[in-house]
Amino acid sequence: MALEHAILVSLLEKPGSGYELARRFERSIGYFWTASHQQIYRVLKRMESDGWVDVRDVPQQGRPDKKEYSVAALGRDALAGWLHEPIQPESVRHDLAVKIRGAAFDDPAALIREVERHRQAHTERLAHYLAGQARDFPESRSPGTGAGTGLDSDPHPVALPSPPDAGRELQHVVLRGGIAYERMMLDWLDDVLATLRRLGSAR
Amino acid sequence: MALEHAILVSLLEKPGSGYELARRFERSIGYFWTASHQQIYRVLKRMESDGWVDVRDVPQQGRPDKKEYSVAALGRDALAGWLHEPIQPESVRHDLAVKIRGAAFDDPAALIREVERHRQAHTERLAHYLAGQARDFPESRSPGTGAGTGLDSDPHPVALPSPPDAGRELQHVVLRGGIAYERMMLDWLDDVLATLRRLGSAR
DNA sequence: CTTGTGTATGCAACGAGTTGCATAGAAAGA
DNA sequence: TCTTTCTATGCAACTCGTTGCATACACAAG
Numbered sequence: 001m002a003l004e005h006a007i008l009v010s011l012l013e014k015p016g017s018g019y020e021l022a023r024r025f026e027r028s029i030g031y032f033w034t035a036s037h038q039q040i041y042r043v044l045k046r047m048e049s050d051g052w053v054d055v056r057d058v059p060q061q062g063r064p065d066k067k068e069y070s071v072a073a074l075g076r077d078a079l080a081g082w083l084h085e086p087i088q089p090e091s092v093r094h095d096l097a098v099k100i101r102g103a104a105f106d107d108p109a110a111l112i113r114e115v116e117r118h119r120q121a122h123t124e125r126l127a128h129y130l131a132g133q134a135r136d137f138p139e140s141r142s143p144g145t146g147a148g149t150g151l152d153s154d155p156h157p158v159a160l161p162s163p164p165d166a167g168r169e170l171q172h173v174v175l176r177g178g179i180a181y182e183r184m185m186l187d188w189l190d191d192v193l194a195t196l197r198r199l200g201s202a203r
Numbered sequence: 204m205a206l207e208h209a210i211l212v213s214l215l216e217k218p219g220s221g222y223e224l225a226r227r228f229e230r231s232i233g234y235f236w237t238a239s240h241q242q243i244y245r246v247l248k249r250m251e252s253d254g255w256v257d258v259r260d261v262p263q264q265g266r267p268d269k270k271e272y273s274v275a276a277l278g279r280d281a282l283a284g285w286l287h288e289p290i291q292p293e294s295v296r297h298d299l300a301v302k303i304r305g306a307a308f309d310d311p312a313a314l315i316r317e318v319e320r321h322r323q324a325h326t327e328r329l330a331h332y333l334a335g336q337a338r339d340f341p342e343s344r345s346p347g348t349g350a351g352t353g354l355d356s357d358p359h360p361v362a363l364p365s366p367p368d369a370g371r372e373l374q375h376v377v378l379r380g381g382i383a384y385e386r387m388m389l390d391w392l393d394d395v396l397a398t399l400r401r402l403g404s405a406r
Numbered sequence: 407c408t409t410g411t412g413t414a415t416g417c418a419a420c421g422a423g424t425t426g427c428a429t430a431g432a433a434a435g436a
Numbered sequence: 437t438c439t440t441t442c443t444a445t446g447c448a449a450c451t452c453g454t455t456g457c458a459t460a461c462a463c464a465a466g
Contacts (some may be wrong), residue, residue, distance in 0.1 A: 002298055007306040019414050032297035039453060041416060056392035062460050063416045076308070083309050086297045086317055089324050094291045095205055102212040102217045104370035105279070106286050120460085121292050144320055166402050167307035173398045174300045177391045184387040188380045195376045199369050220443050242423060244446060267444045324421080385429050 002087075004043055004052070006033045008071055008079045011053065013167070018044050031178055044069060048202070052078055059105035081184035100192060109200030112193065119189040129175060137172050207255070209236045211274055211282045214256065216370065221247050234328070234381055239275035247272060255281055272400055303395060312403030315396065322392040329385035332378060340375050 010029055012022060021044075022037035024030065030058075035043075047053045052075035058068045096118060103111045133140060204313075213219075213227055224247070225240035227233065250256045255278035259271045274282075299321060306314045336343060 002296075002301060006301045009308070010303055012308045013304070017414075018416095022414095032295050032300040034294040034296070036413090036454070038241050038416075038455085043452095045416095060413090062462060066414060079305055080309050083302055083305055084313065086303070086320060089321075089328075090296065090298060091237040092235050093205075093237070093293065095293060097235040097380065098205060098209045098212055099286055099290070100377055101216070101370075102282055104373045105212070105215045106283050108369055108373065108384065110287065117289060118292075118435085166311055167304075169398055169402060170303050170307050170311065173395050174303055176394060177300065178208065180387050180391050185381050188383050191379060192376050195318055195372055199372060220444075221446095225444095239424070240444090241425090241446075246422095248446095263443090265432065266442080268442060 002082070003033070003039065004047055005079055005082050006035070007040065007043060007047065008052070008075050011069055011071045012079075015068055017058075017068055019066065021069075030173070031129075041176075047075065050074070072150055073104040103196070107135055108196050112196050112200070114193050115196065119186065119193070121183050122185045123188065125185065126179065129179045129182060133172075133179070137168075137175070140172070150185055205285070206236070206238055206242065207250055208282060208285050210243065210246060210250065211255070211278050213233070214272055214274045215279075215282075218271055220261075220269035220271055222269065222298055223238065224272075226375045230331075234332075235377070250278065253277070306399070311399050315399050315403070318395050318399065322396070325385050325388045325392065329382065329389065331386060336375075336378055336382065340378070343375070358361075 006025075006029060007021060010016075010024055016024070018037065018041045021040050022035070025033065025035045025040065048055055048069070051072055053069045054069045056070070056071045057065060059065050095102065096115070099111060099114070209228075209232065210224060213224060213232055218229070221240065221244045224243050225238070228236065228238045228243065247256065251258055251272070254275055256272045257275045259273070260268060262268050299318070302314060302317070346383045
Protein backbone atom coordinates (compact mmCIF):
# COMPACT_ATOMS: atom_id res chain seq x y z
CA MET A 1 0.00 0.00 0.00
CA ALA A 2 2.86 2.37 -0.56
CA LEU A 3 3.16 2.66 -4.29
CA GLU A 4 1.71 6.12 -4.01
CA HIS A 5 4.40 7.01 -1.49
CA ALA A 6 7.14 5.63 -3.68
CA ILE A 7 5.77 7.79 -6.49
CA LEU A 8 5.70 10.83 -4.24
CA VAL A 9 9.33 10.33 -3.28
CA SER A 10 10.34 9.86 -6.88
CA LEU A 11 8.44 12.97 -7.97
CA LEU A 12 9.96 14.98 -5.17
CA GLU A 13 13.40 13.93 -6.31
CA LYS A 14 12.41 15.00 -9.81
CA PRO A 15 9.04 15.74 -11.41
CA GLY A 16 8.17 13.67 -14.47
CA SER A 17 5.53 11.94 -16.53
CA GLY A 18 3.93 8.59 -15.95
CA TYR A 19 6.13 7.15 -18.62
CA GLU A 20 9.27 8.51 -17.02
CA LEU A 21 8.16 7.18 -13.66
CA ALA A 22 7.60 3.79 -15.20
CA ARG A 23 11.16 3.82 -16.48
CA ARG A 24 12.51 4.88 -13.12
CA PHE A 25 10.64 1.93 -11.68
CA GLU A 26 12.44 -0.34 -14.10
CA ARG A 27 15.87 0.80 -13.02
CA SER A 28 16.78 2.96 -10.05
CA ILE A 29 13.80 2.88 -7.71
CA GLY A 30 12.56 -0.34 -9.26
CA TYR A 31 15.27 -2.27 -7.49
CA PHE A 32 13.41 -1.91 -4.23
CA TRP A 33 9.92 -1.18 -5.46
CA THR A 34 8.39 -2.53 -8.65
CA ALA A 35 5.37 -1.28 -10.56
CA SER A 36 4.07 -1.58 -14.09
CA HIS A 37 3.19 1.46 -16.16
CA GLN A 38 -0.51 0.56 -16.13
CA GLN A 39 -0.53 0.66 -12.39
CA ILE A 40 1.45 3.87 -12.23
CA TYR A 41 -0.98 5.61 -14.59
CA ARG A 42 -3.94 4.41 -12.58
CA VAL A 43 -2.50 5.50 -9.24
CA LEU A 44 -1.35 8.79 -10.72
CA LYS A 45 -4.93 9.46 -11.80
CA ARG A 46 -6.18 8.84 -8.30
CA MET A 47 -3.45 10.95 -6.76
CA GLU A 48 -4.33 13.77 -9.13
CA SER A 49 -8.02 13.67 -8.24
CA ASP A 50 -7.05 13.60 -4.56
CA GLY A 51 -4.95 16.70 -5.05
CA TRP A 52 -1.70 15.02 -4.13
CA VAL A 53 -0.02 15.96 -7.40
CA ASP A 54 -0.26 18.71 -9.99
CA VAL A 55 -0.22 18.07 -13.72
CA ARG A 56 1.16 20.18 -16.50
CA ASP A 57 0.99 19.47 -20.22
CA VAL A 58 4.40 19.61 -21.80
CA PRO A 59 4.64 19.67 -25.60
CA GLN A 60 7.77 18.07 -26.94
CA GLN A 61 9.43 18.13 -30.31
CA GLY A 62 9.99 14.85 -32.04
CA ARG A 63 7.81 12.93 -29.64
CA PRO A 64 4.28 12.90 -28.23
CA ASP A 65 3.33 15.42 -25.60
CA LYS A 66 3.62 14.36 -22.00
CA LYS A 67 1.92 15.18 -18.74
CA GLU A 68 4.44 16.22 -16.19
CA TYR A 69 3.46 15.51 -12.61
CA SER A 70 4.81 17.26 -9.55
CA VAL A 71 4.00 16.94 -5.88
CA ALA A 72 1.38 19.25 -4.44
CA ALA A 73 1.12 20.42 -0.85
CA LEU A 74 -1.41 17.72 -0.01
CA GLY A 75 0.94 15.11 -1.38
CA ARG A 76 3.75 16.36 0.78
CA ASP A 77 1.49 16.15 3.80
CA ALA A 78 0.46 12.62 2.90
CA LEU A 79 4.08 11.59 2.58
CA ALA A 80 4.99 13.18 5.89
CA GLY A 81 2.12 11.37 7.55
CA TRP A 82 3.25 8.06 6.16
CA LEU A 83 6.84 8.67 7.18
CA HIS A 84 5.77 9.21 10.75
CA GLU A 85 3.69 6.09 11.12
CA PRO A 86 5.47 2.83 11.84
CA ILE A 87 5.53 0.04 9.30
CA GLN A 88 5.88 -3.62 10.11
CA PRO A 89 8.32 -6.28 8.93
CA GLU A 90 8.29 -6.58 5.18
CA SER A 91 6.43 -9.50 3.75
CA VAL A 92 8.76 -11.56 1.68
CA ARG A 93 8.22 -13.69 -1.40
CA HIS A 94 11.27 -15.72 -2.29
CA ASP A 95 10.21 -18.05 -5.08
CA LEU A 96 13.70 -19.43 -5.25
CA ALA A 97 13.67 -20.56 -1.64
CA VAL A 98 10.39 -22.37 -2.24
CA LYS A 99 11.87 -24.02 -5.29
CA ILE A 100 14.95 -25.11 -3.42
CA ARG A 101 12.93 -26.81 -0.74
CA GLY A 102 10.67 -28.25 -3.39
CA ALA A 103 13.67 -29.72 -5.20
CA ALA A 104 13.86 -32.36 -2.48
CA PHE A 105 10.80 -33.94 -4.08
CA ASP A 106 12.16 -33.73 -7.59
CA ASP A 107 15.68 -33.71 -8.98
CA PRO A 108 17.92 -31.29 -7.08
CA ALA A 109 20.48 -31.27 -9.88
CA ALA A 110 17.82 -30.01 -12.27
CA LEU A 111 17.74 -26.76 -10.33
CA ILE A 112 21.38 -25.97 -10.92
CA ARG A 113 20.91 -24.15 -14.19
CA GLU A 114 18.08 -22.10 -12.75
CA VAL A 115 20.18 -21.05 -9.78
CA GLU A 116 23.04 -20.21 -12.12
CA ARG A 117 20.71 -17.94 -14.06
CA HIS A 118 19.76 -16.13 -10.88
CA ARG A 119 23.41 -15.85 -9.93
CA GLN A 120 24.10 -14.26 -13.27
CA ALA A 121 21.28 -11.76 -12.80
CA HIS A 122 22.58 -10.77 -9.39
CA THR A 123 26.11 -10.41 -10.74
CA GLU A 124 24.80 -7.99 -13.33
CA ARG A 125 22.78 -6.06 -10.84
CA LEU A 126 25.76 -5.72 -8.53
CA ALA A 127 27.90 -4.44 -11.40
CA HIS A 128 25.15 -1.96 -12.22
CA TYR A 129 25.03 -0.72 -8.63
CA LEU A 130 28.79 -0.43 -8.41
CA ALA A 131 28.92 1.51 -11.66
CA GLY A 132 26.29 3.90 -10.38
CA GLN A 133 28.17 4.34 -7.14
CA ALA A 134 31.39 5.19 -8.93
CA ARG A 135 29.52 7.67 -11.10
CA ASP A 136 27.33 9.36 -8.53
CA PHE A 137 29.38 8.98 -5.38
CA PRO A 138 32.98 9.06 -6.53
CA GLU A 139 34.12 10.12 -3.07
CA SER A 140 33.34 6.66 -1.73
CA ARG A 141 36.43 4.69 -2.54
CA SER A 142 35.09 1.71 -0.75
CA PRO A 143 35.71 -2.00 -1.11
CA GLY A 144 34.90 -3.52 -4.38
CA THR A 145 35.72 -1.97 -7.67
CA GLY A 146 33.45 0.92 -7.20
CA ALA A 147 31.08 2.29 -9.67
CA GLY A 148 27.78 3.57 -9.16
CA THR A 149 24.34 3.22 -7.93
CA GLY A 150 22.19 3.83 -10.82
CA LEU A 151 19.51 4.31 -8.31
CA ASP A 152 18.34 7.72 -9.01
CA SER A 153 20.73 8.16 -11.70
CA ASP A 154 19.23 11.42 -12.76
CA PRO A 155 22.05 13.54 -14.08
CA HIS A 156 21.11 16.41 -11.86
CA PRO A 157 21.48 16.08 -8.16
CA VAL A 158 18.34 17.09 -6.38
CA ALA A 159 18.45 20.37 -4.61
CA LEU A 160 15.54 20.44 -2.24
CA PRO A 161 16.08 19.36 1.34
CA SER A 162 17.25 21.84 3.88
CA PRO A 163 20.62 20.25 4.25
CA PRO A 164 21.19 20.17 0.51
CA ASP A 165 23.22 16.99 0.71
CA ALA A 166 20.85 14.97 2.85
CA GLY A 167 19.13 13.53 -0.19
CA ARG A 168 22.41 12.50 -1.69
CA GLU A 169 23.54 10.87 1.52
CA LEU A 170 20.31 9.00 1.89
CA GLN A 171 20.35 7.83 -1.70
CA HIS A 172 23.85 6.58 -1.11
CA VAL A 173 22.99 4.62 2.01
CA VAL A 174 20.12 2.94 0.19
CA LEU A 175 22.48 2.11 -2.64
CA ARG A 176 24.96 0.63 -0.19
CA GLY A 177 22.13 -1.55 1.03
CA GLY A 178 21.51 -2.76 -2.49
CA ILE A 179 25.18 -3.56 -2.92
CA ALA A 180 25.31 -5.44 0.38
CA TYR A 181 22.20 -7.36 -0.61
CA GLU A 182 23.60 -8.43 -3.97
CA ARG A 183 26.89 -9.50 -2.44
CA MET A 184 25.10 -11.57 0.17
CA MET A 185 22.93 -13.16 -2.51
CA LEU A 186 25.96 -14.09 -4.59
CA ASP A 187 27.62 -15.74 -1.60
CA TRP A 188 24.44 -17.58 -0.75
CA LEU A 189 23.78 -18.71 -4.31
CA ASP A 190 27.30 -20.16 -4.37
CA ASP A 191 26.42 -22.02 -1.20
CA VAL A 192 23.21 -23.28 -2.82
CA LEU A 193 25.05 -24.40 -5.94
CA ALA A 194 27.64 -26.28 -3.90
CA THR A 195 24.85 -27.99 -1.99
CA LEU A 196 22.92 -28.94 -5.12
CA ARG A 197 26.06 -30.31 -6.76
CA ARG A 198 26.92 -32.31 -3.69
CA LEU A 199 23.44 -33.82 -3.62
CA GLY A 200 23.60 -34.53 -7.34
CA SER A 201 26.90 -36.36 -7.21
CA ALA A 202 25.86 -38.34 -4.18
CA ARG A 203 23.16 -40.12 -6.13
CA MET B 204 1.46 -16.85 -8.32
CA ALA B 205 3.22 -19.51 -6.34
CA LEU B 206 1.30 -19.74 -3.12
CA GLU B 207 -0.10 -23.01 -4.35
CA HIS B 208 3.44 -24.27 -4.94
CA ALA B 209 4.57 -23.16 -1.52
CA ILE B 210 1.60 -25.07 -0.09
CA LEU B 211 2.49 -28.15 -2.11
CA VAL B 212 6.05 -28.11 -0.81
CA SER B 213 4.84 -27.66 2.74
CA LEU B 214 2.34 -30.50 2.40
CA LEU B 215 4.96 -32.77 0.88
CA GLU B 216 7.23 -32.08 3.80
CA LYS B 217 4.34 -32.93 6.07
CA PRO B 218 0.59 -33.23 5.45
CA GLY B 219 -1.62 -31.00 7.56
CA SER B 220 -4.76 -28.93 7.84
CA GLY B 221 -5.34 -25.42 6.62
CA TYR B 222 -4.92 -24.17 10.13
CA GLU B 223 -1.60 -25.95 10.53
CA LEU B 224 -0.44 -24.57 7.19
CA ALA B 225 -1.38 -21.09 8.31
CA ARG B 226 0.79 -21.53 11.38
CA ARG B 227 3.69 -22.83 9.34
CA PHE B 228 3.33 -19.71 7.24
CA GLU B 229 3.71 -17.62 10.36
CA ARG B 230 6.98 -19.17 11.31
CA SER B 231 9.35 -21.32 9.24
CA ILE B 232 8.08 -21.05 5.69
CA GLY B 233 6.54 -17.69 6.45
CA TYR B 234 9.97 -16.12 6.56
CA PHE B 235 10.25 -16.37 2.82
CA TRP B 236 6.61 -16.66 1.85
CA THR B 237 3.70 -15.07 3.67
CA ALA B 238 0.01 -15.92 3.47
CA SER B 239 -3.04 -15.37 5.66
CA HIS B 240 -5.28 -18.22 6.72
CA GLN B 241 -8.16 -16.91 4.62
CA GLN B 242 -6.07 -17.09 1.53
CA ILE B 243 -4.74 -20.52 2.38
CA TYR B 244 -8.25 -21.91 2.85
CA ARG B 245 -9.39 -20.42 -0.42
CA VAL B 246 -6.42 -21.75 -2.40
CA LEU B 247 -6.69 -25.13 -0.69
CA LYS B 248 -10.30 -25.34 -1.86
CA ARG B 249 -9.28 -24.66 -5.41
CA MET B 250 -6.41 -27.12 -5.26
CA GLU B 251 -8.78 -29.75 -3.94
CA SER B 252 -11.28 -29.24 -6.75
CA ASP B 253 -8.39 -29.37 -9.22
CA GLY B 254 -7.32 -32.69 -7.79
CA TRP B 255 -3.95 -31.41 -6.60
CA VAL B 256 -4.55 -32.47 -3.00
CA ASP B 257 -6.53 -35.12 -1.15
CA VAL B 258 -8.56 -34.39 1.96
CA ARG B 259 -9.21 -36.60 4.93
CA ASP B 260 -11.41 -35.80 7.91
CA VAL B 261 -9.53 -36.31 11.13
CA PRO B 262 -11.49 -36.33 14.40
CA GLN B 263 -9.50 -35.06 17.36
CA GLN B 264 -10.04 -35.27 21.06
CA GLY B 265 -10.22 -32.05 22.96
CA ARG B 266 -10.47 -29.94 19.84
CA PRO B 267 -12.54 -29.50 16.70
CA ASP B 268 -12.09 -31.94 13.86
CA LYS B 269 -9.71 -30.99 11.12
CA LYS B 270 -9.32 -31.67 7.43
CA GLU B 271 -5.93 -33.06 6.72
CA TYR B 272 -4.62 -32.33 3.27
CA SER B 273 -1.97 -34.31 1.44
CA VAL B 274 -0.51 -33.98 -2.04
CA ALA B 275 -2.10 -36.01 -4.82
CA ALA B 276 -0.39 -37.22 -7.98
CA LEU B 277 -1.67 -34.26 -9.97
CA GLY B 278 -0.24 -31.91 -7.38
CA ARG B 279 3.14 -33.55 -7.63
CA ASP B 280 3.05 -33.13 -11.38
CA ALA B 281 2.09 -29.49 -11.06
CA LEU B 282 4.96 -28.90 -8.68
CA ALA B 283 7.42 -30.69 -10.96
CA GLY B 284 6.22 -28.58 -13.87
CA TRP B 285 6.73 -25.39 -11.92
CA LEU B 286 10.16 -26.46 -10.75
CA HIS B 287 11.29 -26.96 -14.31
CA GLU B 288 10.14 -23.64 -15.65
CA PRO B 289 12.37 -20.63 -15.08
CA ILE B 290 11.28 -17.79 -12.84
CA GLN B 291 12.44 -14.24 -13.16
CA PRO B 292 14.06 -11.84 -10.71
CA GLU B 293 11.99 -11.47 -7.58
CA SER B 294 9.96 -8.32 -7.34
CA VAL B 295 10.96 -6.46 -4.24
CA ARG B 296 9.05 -4.17 -1.94
CA HIS B 297 11.27 -2.45 0.57
CA ASP B 298 9.11 0.09 2.34
CA LEU B 299 12.02 1.07 4.49
CA ALA B 300 14.19 2.03 1.54
CA VAL B 301 11.39 4.22 0.22
CA LYS B 302 11.05 5.83 3.62
CA ILE B 303 14.75 6.48 3.88
CA ARG B 304 14.84 8.27 0.58
CA GLY B 305 11.66 10.07 1.50
CA ALA B 306 13.23 11.27 4.73
CA ALA B 307 15.26 13.75 2.68
CA PHE B 308 12.04 15.74 2.30
CA ASP B 309 11.14 15.53 5.95
CA ASP B 310 13.20 15.16 9.10
CA PRO B 311 15.83 12.41 8.75
CA ALA B 312 16.31 12.22 12.50
CA ALA B 313 12.63 11.37 12.94
CA LEU B 314 13.27 8.06 11.19
CA ILE B 315 15.83 6.89 13.73
CA ARG B 316 13.36 5.26 16.09
CA GLU B 317 11.63 3.51 13.24
CA VAL B 318 14.91 2.11 11.95
CA GLU B 319 15.79 1.01 15.46
CA ARG B 320 12.52 -0.89 15.66
CA HIS B 321 13.35 -2.69 12.46
CA ARG B 322 16.81 -3.45 13.72
CA GLN B 323 15.29 -4.99 16.81
CA ALA B 324 12.96 -7.14 14.73
CA HIS B 325 15.84 -8.41 12.62
CA THR B 326 17.88 -9.16 15.71
CA GLU B 327 15.07 -11.31 17.01
CA ARG B 328 14.60 -13.07 13.73
CA LEU B 329 18.30 -13.85 13.53
CA ALA B 330 18.22 -15.29 17.04
CA HIS B 331 15.23 -17.38 16.03
CA TYR B 332 17.04 -18.72 12.96
CA LEU B 333 20.19 -19.49 14.91
CA ALA B 334 18.19 -21.33 17.55
CA GLY B 335 16.50 -23.33 14.83
CA GLN B 336 19.82 -24.15 13.28
CA ALA B 337 21.29 -25.29 16.57
CA ARG B 338 18.24 -27.43 17.20
CA ASP B 339 17.72 -28.96 13.76
CA PHE B 340 21.25 -28.98 12.39
CA PRO B 341 23.52 -29.49 15.38
CA GLU B 342 26.27 -30.84 13.15
CA SER B 343 26.82 -27.34 11.77
CA ARG B 344 29.13 -25.83 14.32
CA SER B 345 28.80 -22.46 12.72
CA PRO B 346 29.62 -18.97 13.90
CA GLY B 347 26.71 -18.64 16.24
CA THR B 348 27.62 -15.35 17.75
CA GLY B 349 30.56 -14.61 15.56
CA ALA B 350 30.67 -12.12 12.80
CA GLY B 351 30.79 -12.86 9.13
CA THR B 352 28.17 -14.01 6.78
CA GLY B 353 27.78 -17.50 8.00
CA LEU B 354 27.77 -18.44 4.38
CA ASP B 355 31.24 -19.58 3.60
CA SER B 356 31.95 -20.04 7.22
CA ASP B 357 30.10 -23.28 7.17
CA PRO B 358 32.57 -26.02 6.42
CA HIS B 359 30.30 -28.58 4.92
CA PRO B 360 30.57 -31.91 6.62
CA VAL B 361 31.94 -34.43 4.21
CA ALA B 362 29.32 -37.03 4.98
CA LEU B 363 27.56 -37.74 1.72
CA PRO B 364 23.84 -37.32 2.15
CA SER B 365 21.78 -40.08 0.76
CA PRO B 366 18.63 -38.99 -1.07
CA PRO B 367 16.43 -39.25 2.02
CA ASP B 368 18.55 -36.50 3.56
CA ALA B 369 18.33 -34.23 0.56
CA GLY B 370 15.34 -32.46 2.07
CA ARG B 371 17.23 -31.79 5.27
CA GLU B 372 20.22 -30.43 3.37
CA LEU B 373 18.03 -28.20 1.27
CA GLN B 374 16.14 -26.90 4.28
CA HIS B 375 19.46 -26.10 5.86
CA VAL B 376 20.78 -24.18 2.89
CA VAL B 377 17.61 -22.10 2.83
CA LEU B 378 18.01 -21.44 6.54
CA ARG B 379 21.62 -20.37 5.98
CA GLY B 380 20.27 -17.92 3.45
CA GLY B 381 17.91 -16.49 6.04
CA ILE B 382 20.75 -16.14 8.51
CA ALA B 383 22.96 -14.41 5.96
CA TYR B 384 20.10 -12.09 5.07
CA GLU B 385 19.47 -11.06 8.66
CA ARG B 386 23.17 -10.45 9.30
CA MET B 387 23.41 -8.30 6.22
CA MET B 388 20.32 -6.35 7.25
CA LEU B 389 21.72 -5.71 10.72
CA ASP B 390 24.96 -4.39 9.26
CA TRP B 391 23.09 -2.23 6.81
CA LEU B 392 20.67 -0.86 9.40
CA ASP B 393 23.67 0.15 11.51
CA ASP B 394 24.98 1.99 8.47
CA VAL B 395 21.59 3.66 8.04
CA LEU B 396 21.45 4.68 11.69
CA ALA B 397 24.95 6.16 11.55
CA THR B 398 23.97 8.12 8.44
CA LEU B 399 20.74 9.42 9.94
CA ARG B 400 22.53 10.48 13.12
CA ARG B 401 25.20 12.23 11.12
CA LEU B 402 22.58 14.14 9.16
CA GLY B 403 20.68 14.98 12.32
CA SER B 404 23.63 16.45 14.14
CA ALA B 405 24.74 18.35 11.08
CA ARG B 406 21.69 20.54 11.12
C1' DC C 407 6.18 1.87 -47.95
C1' DT C 408 6.08 -1.28 -44.59
C1' DT C 409 8.05 -2.84 -40.47
C1' DG C 410 10.26 -2.18 -36.26
C1' DT C 411 11.63 0.59 -32.22
C1' DG C 412 10.93 4.08 -28.80
C1' DT C 413 7.96 7.56 -26.58
C1' DA C 414 3.56 8.30 -24.31
C1' DT C 415 -1.04 7.13 -22.45
C1' DG C 416 -4.65 4.33 -21.34
C1' DC C 417 -8.81 0.52 -20.64
C1' DA C 418 -10.77 -3.99 -19.33
C1' DA C 419 -10.65 -8.23 -17.15
C1' DC C 420 -8.95 -11.15 -14.06
C1' DG C 421 -6.51 -13.07 -10.25
C1' DA C 422 -3.98 -12.26 -5.93
C1' DG C 423 -4.03 -10.42 -1.42
C1' DT C 424 -6.03 -7.86 2.59
C1' DT C 425 -9.55 -6.62 5.96
C1' DG C 426 -13.40 -7.41 8.55
C1' DC C 427 -16.51 -10.41 10.22
C1' DA C 428 -18.75 -14.97 11.66
C1' DT C 429 -19.12 -19.54 13.70
C1' DA C 430 -18.09 -23.25 16.88
C1' DG C 431 -16.11 -26.64 20.17
C1' DA C 432 -13.00 -27.11 24.22
C1' DA C 433 -10.07 -25.71 27.91
C1' DA C 434 -8.53 -22.32 31.48
C1' DG C 435 -9.14 -18.86 34.60
C1' DA C 436 -11.74 -14.91 36.95
C1' DT D 437 -20.88 -18.59 35.19
C1' DC D 438 -18.80 -15.62 32.19
C1' DT D 439 -14.96 -14.33 29.56
C1' DT D 440 -10.94 -15.26 27.30
C1' DT D 441 -7.88 -18.10 24.58
C1' DC D 442 -6.77 -21.64 21.35
C1' DT D 443 -8.05 -24.67 17.66
C1' DA D 444 -10.43 -24.84 13.26
C1' DT D 445 -12.95 -23.22 9.16
C1' DG D 446 -14.96 -20.05 6.28
C1' DC D 447 -17.62 -15.84 3.59
C1' DA D 448 -17.93 -11.12 1.61
C1' DA D 449 -16.15 -6.98 0.13
C1' DC D 450 -12.61 -4.50 -1.33
C1' DT D 451 -8.09 -3.09 -3.06
C1' DC D 452 -3.82 -4.23 -5.30
C1' DG D 453 -1.34 -6.05 -9.10
C1' DT D 454 -0.81 -8.47 -13.54
C1' DT D 455 -1.93 -9.56 -18.33
C1' DG D 456 -3.50 -8.50 -22.61
C1' DC D 457 -4.77 -5.24 -25.63
C1' DA D 458 -5.24 -0.56 -28.02
C1' DT D 459 -3.96 3.94 -29.67
C1' DA D 460 -0.91 7.42 -31.61
C1' DC D 461 3.20 10.00 -32.99
C1' DA D 462 8.14 10.01 -34.65
C1' DC D 463 12.06 8.19 -36.58
C1' DA D 464 15.09 4.75 -38.82
C1' DA D 465 16.00 0.66 -41.51
C1' DG D 466 14.85 -2.50 -44.96
